[in-house]
Amino acid sequence: MTSPISPVRVRYAPSPTGIPHIGNIRTALFCWLLAKQTKGQFIVRIEDTDRTRYDTEAEKAIFESLDWLGLDWDEGPGKGGPFGPYVQSERQQTYIDAALKLVESGHAYFDDTTPDQLHALRERQRAAKQPPRYDGRGRHRSPEEIEVSRQAGSPVTIRLKVPDHGAVSFVDAVRGKITFELKELDDFVILKSDQMPTYHLAHILDDKAMGVTHVIRGDEWISSTPRHLLIHQALGIEPPTYVHVPLILGKDKAKLSKRHGATSALEYRDLGFLPDAVFNFMCLLGWSPGDDTEVMTREEIVRRFSIDRINDSPATFDSEKLEWMNGVYIRNMDEDTLIVELLPFMERPESEGGLPDSVTRPINRAYFKRLLPLVHERLKLLTQGTETLDFFFADNVNPAAEDLPGRKMDAEMTKRALEAALEMCKTVAPFEPEHLEAEYRSLAEKTEMKPGQLFSPIRVAITGKAFAPPLFDTMAAIGQDRCTERIYKAIGILRSAGTSPAE
């Protein structure tokens, strides 16, 4: 149960039936980590044997997610490798051959029970309070009967013969020994009537063919592992090491799914999260390095990762903590890198969260570079660039009258503050942060206001917001003329509010 030191061959084998969610991708992450750590291989294989649920978009999303998180694979689609193809639908013949061989060796048999009959059987069992289970009726069908069904166009499957007594057990690398009674299992389908294998058959054949040493997969597979063990036995091959990792649950403690809001890696990307932060955070869901370290580089995680330290219990996804960690990563980022990340978000159309459409694209980089230090440590998400910087670019700042007064200020006092501020703004020179601060502080003294009281209305007048970067840096960056205009405008807003009957 110790971590392997010899190189592993591990695979991430998603089925393209939906956008992969965090729980699913986290499994890929664990695979990747183990491969990197042991200098083994990380294989990606597309399990598209369910033709009815196949979705091109899902397949695209799988690769996009992997790319975005930087989980590069050694063998797989688009990359090739010595054991291809890495798409199951292209390996169909091997599954058919194997299934047929299992029939020949007496481990499996043809079954022509129709879906309707199966359904009726289950209904009867349910009504009789019996566990719904296939009753093995196909075991007694003669080759002739099967042939008749086949000619008649009835669906024919191949099922594995499961012994009706005995038990199978295996040692899971994270949970230890797990045993199942065989009488709990029914004869299950290994080759469907459309000649495609089920997951159970296909993955075993592929893993064997591809030399997979460790099967790392979600907890939900524990219950089908006895089936997989049985197939190995029938095929006369050794099973791999099983590593069942705990599931990731949504806020309601149910297995993560679409209805939990943002659940795919790609959604987090679009929300403004950094791949490194998501990577780091996901590693900590179901694994920990053993001390209190949480923020780690990829290299550090690769070095410290171990199967022994994978948790037994499921984790609930807490996006608040992810947001905090994203902030940490943003703060640790150098400015030039951050600019590159931030610009695309701010240059999106206004309707998609970008700067107002009136602001010309591309954004002036030199100006942007000057602004970034003012907000750098305030950002938690890349999408927040727009809201924290928009007033530097757009001149349509339009504060509401009731937002202008600071704490413990009435409209009259606010107006006085702004009028004094306006006079100074027109003439003060140089228009530099230190000088501005000194001047405005003495203005506060002269007008017998607390600095905060004077600064508050100015801040709102200039930025349109109660929360903004340091005032004088902001003013200097915006420039004397634009500041003057904005303060003037704010006074106007205050005046008309004061005279309106609604007040």
Added chain:
RNA sequence: GGCCCCAUCGUCUAGUGGCCCAGGACACGGCCCUCUCAAGGCUGAAACAGGGGUUCAAAUCCCCUUGGGGCUACCA
């Protein structure tokens, strides 16, 4: 229903029989810093699901109960 898995603060977790009247992190409260918001510092509240064993000693081992989850498809 049956089978399987799981069970430490709200959340992620440390803890592998004594170092634990349980440590860290997020979130939350207070204080400090401060032109606002952040960031930072200090600090507070907050958990071993319950019951039985085993042991000199249990969050840690065993059993039961309870709770949660997964599976029970010609889906993966």
